Amino acid sequence: MKALQNLFDKLKPNFEKGGKWEKFHTLYEGHRTIAFAPDLTTKAKGAQIKDAVDLKRVMITVVIAMIPALLFGVLNVGYQHFLATGQEATVMDKALFGAMAVLPTLIVSYAVGLLTEFTFCVIRNHPISEGYLVSGMLIALVMPPFIPLWQVALATIFAVVIGKEVFGGTGMNILNVAMTARAFLYFAYPAQISGDQVWTYLSDATAVDGFSGATALSVAYNAGVDGTHSVVEALSTHNAGIGGDYSFMNLFMGWVPGSIGETSTLMALIGAVILIGTGVASWKIIVSGFAGAYIMGFVMNLFAVNEYMAMPPQYHWVMGGLAFGIVFMATDPVSAAQTETGKWIYGLLIGVLTVIIRVTNPAYPEGIMLAVLFMNVFAPLIDYYVVKANKTRRLQRATV
Amino acid sequence: MERFSKAHSSKTDMSKIVKLKKGFDINMAGKAKQELADFAPAQTFAIKPTDFIGLQRPKVLVNEGDTVKAGTPILIDKALDQVIYAAPVSGKVVEIKRGDRRKLLEVKILADATITHEQFAAVDLASLDRDALAATLAASGTWPNIIQRPYGIVANPADTPKSIFISAFDTNPLAPDYAFTLKGQEKYLQAGIEALAKLTSGKVHLNVDGSKAVPAIFSDLKGAQMNKFSGPHPAGNVGVQIHHLDPINKGDIAWTVSPVGLAQIGKFILEGVFDASRIIAVTGSELTTAAYVKTYSGACVSTFVKGNLNSGHVRVISGNVLTGEKIALEGFLGFYSSQITVIPEGDYEEFLGWIKPTASKLSFSRALGIFSFLNKGEFKVDTNAHGEERPFVVSGVFEKVLPMDILPTYLFKAIVTEDFDEMEELGLYEIIEEDVALCEFVDPSKNDLQELVRSGIELLMYS
Numbered sequence: 001m002k003a004l005q006n007l008f009d010k011l012k013p014n015f016e017k018g019g020k021w022e023k024f025h026t027l028y029e030g031h032r033t034i035a036f037a038p039d040l041t042t043k044a045k046g047a048q049i050k051d052a053v054d055l056k057r058v059m060i061t062v063v064i065a066m067i068p069a070l071l072f073g074v075l076n077v078g079y080q081h082f083l084a085t086g087q088e089a090t091v092m093d094k095a096l097f098g099a100m101a102v103l104p105t106l107i108v109s110y111a112v113g114l115l116t117e118f119t120f121c122v123i124r125n126h127p128i129s130e131g132y133l134v135s136g137m138l139i140a141l142v143m144p145p146f147i148p149l150w151q152v153a154l155a156t157i158f159a160v161v162i163g164k165e166v167f168g169g170t171g172m173n174i175l176n177v178a179m180t181a182r183a184f185l186y187f188a189y190p191a192q193i194s195g196d197q198v199w200t201y202l203s204d205a206t207a208v209d210g211f212s213g214a215t216a217l218s219v220a221y222n223a224g225v226d227g228t229h230s231v232v233e234a235l236s237t238h239n240a241g242i243g244g245d246y247s248f249m250n251l252f253m254g255w256v257p258g259s260i261g262e263t264s265t266l267m268a269l270i271g272a273v274i275l276i277g278t279g280v281a282s283w284k285i286i287v288s289g290f291a292g293a294y295i296m297g298f299v300m301n302l303f304a305v306n307e308y309m310a311m312p313p314q315y316h317w318v319m320g321g322l323a324f325g326i327v328f329m330a331t332d333p334v335s336a337a338q339t340e341t342g343k344w345i346y347g348l349l350i351g352v353l354t355v356i357i358r359v360t361n362p363a364y365p366e367g368i369m370l371a372v373l374f375m376n377v378f379a380p381l382i383d384y385y386v387v388k389a390n391k392t393r394r395l396q397r398a399t400v
Numbered sequence: 401m402e403r404f405s406k407a408h409s410s411k412t413d414m415s416k417i418v419k420l421k422k423g424f425d426i427n428m429a430g431k432a433k434q435e436l437a438d439f440a441p442a443q444t445f446a447i448k449p450t451d452f453i454g455l456q457r458p459k460v461l462v463n464e465g466d467t468v469k470a471g472t473p474i475l476i477d478k479a480l481d482q483v484i485y486a487a488p489v490s491g492k493v494v495e496i497k498r499g500d501r502r503k504l505l506e507v508k509i510l511a512d513a514t515i516t517h518e519q520f521a522a523v524d525l526a527s528l529d530r531d532a533l534a535a536t537l538a539a540s541g542t543w544p545n546i547i548q549r550p551y552g553i554v555a556n557p558a559d560t561p562k563s564i565f566i567s568a569f570d571t572n573p574l575a576p577d578y579a580f581t582l583k584g585q586e587k588y589l590q591a592g593i594e595a596l597a598k599l600t601s602g603k604v605h606l607n608v609d610g611s612k613a614v615p616a617i618f619s620d621l622k623g624a625q626m627n628k629f630s631g632p633h634p635a636g637n638v639g640v641q642i643h644h645l646d647p648i649n650k651g652d653i654a655w656t657v658s659p660v661g662l663a664q665i666g667k668f669i670l671e672g673v674f675d676a677s678r679i680i681a682v683t684g685s686e687l688t689t690a691a692y693v694k695t696y697s698g699a700c701v702s703t704f705v706k707g708n709l710n711s712g713h714v715r716v717i718s719g720n721v722l723t724g725e726k727i728a729l730e731g732f733l734g735f736y737s738s739q740i741t742v743i744p745e746g747d748y749e750e751f752l753g754w755i756k757p758t759a760s761k762l763s764f765s766r767a768l769g770i771f772s773f774l775n776k777g778e779f780k781v782d783t784n785a786h787g788e789e790r791p792f793v794v795s796g797v798f799e800k801v802l803p804m805d806i807l808p809t810y811l812f813k814a815i816v817t818e819d820f821d822e823m824e825e826l827g828l829y830e831i832i833e834e835d836v837a838l839c840e841f842v843d844p845s846k847n848d849l850q851e852l853v854r855s856g857i858e859l860l861m862y863s
Contacts, residue, residue, distance in 0.1 A: 001751040033788060037753025040785040041715075041746050044726040046833070046850040047840040048717050049426075049743065052761035052770055054787025055844050056754040058794055061768035127788060171791030171845075278766045282796060338795040338809060387810050391825040394805075397647060 026121045030128030059130040065274035069267040073260040074098035077145040080200045083244045086208035101145045110136040112153045116160040131170035138178030141261025146201040155181040175376045176335045199257035210241040216319040217365040224308025231311040251318035262321030272327045281331035285347035289326035292351020325368035335376040339386040418644045420631030422803040426573040429685040429778040437691035442699035446506040446732040454553025466493045471518035471674035486541025488676030488696040490516045520672040541674035545661025549654045552832030561655040563602035569609040571636030572720035576681035579615035585663045592666030607641045639835040643804045684742035685780040686714045702730045717741040722837035746784025764842040790845040801838040815856035
């Protein structure tokens with residue numbers, strides 16, 4: 001390691017004031033601090049010792065928590081392909097096929113995002129922040145498996161620049177960066193990110209008879225409109241002929257079409273266990289998010305006028321990206337509510353809104369994306385009232 | 401049952417029991433053994449105006465070469481000139497050290513072999529009225545022990561505080577045990593409380609550690625309301641205690657005194673001398689002998705540290721690791737410090753140190769690879785910052801270590817944006833640096849929150 005340290009030391013003068021790459025000083029520091037935790041010490045006054053945790057460790061914890069979802073996503077992309085084309089395939093085949101689909105998206109997301117981030121750091125002379133470690137992974141995981149890479153790149157640039165850097169960088173953004181990327185694509189290029197055709201890649205093979213690429217959410221929505229079958233029946237018979245039905249178990253495990261990382265509720269829950277266990281994400285947001293979806297699903301049951309409204313509420317937990325969104329997107333500490341009371345309200349409303357959008361809105365089968373973005377915008381308002389209550393308590397105390 | 405509670409009501413009516421949950425006890429290596437070590441006595445002593453927060457325009461009253469007694473006025477604050485800052489020991493003024501723009505840094509005194517004191521008349525509390533008592537104490541050298549809240553500055557003798565608070569225990573890392581350091585000073589503590597009771601229109605609160613038996617030196621004190629606080633650090637912080645007993649609102653003034661200061665005041669009342677002697681804890685993982693030593697405030701610490709080190713590259717801290725101040729190996733103990741801490745300097749790079757699993761690094765968090773929560777032993781902690789400064793990202797961490805109904809993140813942001821109304825409304829009157837020291841420690845974004853809080857307080861004070 002001494003050699004690497006020496007290399008950094010040798011390069012250092014170039015990046016110092018007056019050096020030829022002075023402008024890129026922040027990139028030098030950024031890379032050196034990734035290789036080596038810095039030799040910074042505490043100041044002469046104040047806390048003389050500091051906690052071993054820093055933002056890099058916090059962010060990498062979130063990335064680790066997403067790895068089960070990523071690995072499952074890779075496998076599932078392959079599984080869906082071979083299911084749709086009716087070919088026999090080993091787990092290895094599926095994983096390889098999936099990796100071919102997922103890795104380019106992941107690489108583009110990280111490469112383009114980091115490049116954008118570095119550019120801003122150099123221009124604005126900011127230290128490189130760790131936030132994009134998480135955003136880069138998230139952007140890839142919320143994309144359909146075979147989305148054109150130029151769209152991934154465009155969405156990433158939009159999200160990093162408009163979603164984050166214009167506000168001042170990591171820690172200052174109002175909207176969740178990855179959701180911003182997805183929403184951008186959703187409204188700019190809906191053909192590649194919605195409908196029945198984009199979730200399963202057929203390559204040059206043809207789909208077997210009886211295959212439909214519709215997601216569980218659109219199956220459920222259509223069952224509601226047709227009113228011929230109950231939603232549960234429609235889900236469990238969907239693609240049943242080729243062994244790819246949308247039973248509760250399959251939905252929970254994630255063996256269904258969808259965005260790369262979002263299909264498996266189980267993997268999201270494993271992520272949740274990691275995030276809550278390490279204390280990195282707010283358990284309040286996660287618990288209240290799931291509770292909100294269930295409660296709203298239950299309320300829909302009470303006033304059901306169609307089959308979708310009558311669907312057992314627990315199905316909302318396992319369909320679409322609700323679990324993934326609540327665990328990894330809603331808990332983004334920067335764009336979420338920041339007060340402890342606010343977190344309960346914020347999470348609950350995300351769950352509630354997701355179900356309302358899903359069930360009542362024909363244009364947007366998936367509600368979690370808009371629910372998270374909507375609540376990102378409202379989080380400061382929730383906090384405003386929580387903070388105001390705190391101030392009022394202090395004022396009332398004074399008059400007693 | 402009812403009878404039982406009634407029988408105790410006269411006592412419990414008076415005192416409060418507060419159990420705190422939030423906070424964090426830092427278990428560090430290098431605890432002081434409860435015995436007096438035979439270190440060579442300190443030779444030089446210093447008064448540092450920088451110890452006294454809010455001391456605006458210090459004026460030195462002595463010249464280099466003057467001989468002084470313990471209790472001789474050394475400097476005053478031209479903005480509050482009835483309060484004198486006195487020599488802790490008798491001897492010769494050897495140096496008046498100034499820094500940039502002639503800022504007064506230290507007045508150094510070379511101590512006599514036997515300390516002689518300025519002799520004042522003992523104070524008869526019954527015959528003095530409040531203002532006369534305040535004036536007497538202000539001129540005694542003991543007054544700077546009285547700290548005003550809000551702001552954490554030396555109190556103004558002209559004010560009458562709504563109450564006075566004494567935290568009788570210190571929950572900071574490696575903190576001295578007052579039951580040991582103040583043993584035998586019961587009568588001074590008692591006299592101190594009687595004096596303080598005259599200075600306030602309200603009560604004197606004596607807050608003790610509720611998690612164990614009250615030490616004998618405090619249990620028999622009369623004239624103060626005894627409250628019990630239990631929980632992790634900062635349960636021993638007087639600011640936290642005030643918040644739960646009689647919180648400070650805009651316009652309120654409360655005073656705080658440490659037990660060491662209380663004994664000093666009491667001794668002046670009874671004997672008419674300014675006795676700056678104190679037993680300090682000499683602590684830290686880098687010391688061969690960590691124990692207590694009897695010295696005077698402002699002592700040069702080198703005789704306690706040199707020859708007592710088990711490693712070379714260390715930081716000497718006057719005070720504890722959360723709120724203390726880095727001093728040189730020949731540096732001086734602060735006026736308010738009853739402790740020095742010696743820990744390793746952390747100016748090293750560590751390969752992939754931000755991701756490497758570890759159980760030996762102290763952390764409040766359980767993020768990836770941090771297994772210190774499994775490690776119940778003592779931690780050897782160095783001064784490495786473990787990361788660079790970042791904007792606030794993670795939420796909810798500060799709240800876990802500040803046992804007050806205050807929203808720290810919003811308060812910090814209000815200070816950053818210099819929003820005066822928000823600072824007031826969010827509770828800046830209730831906190832000083834030490835109250836956010838744990839926030840600063842746990843902050844993954846490594847912001848200097850104590851400095852920030854002081855800058856906010858200065859905004860409120862001076863504008």
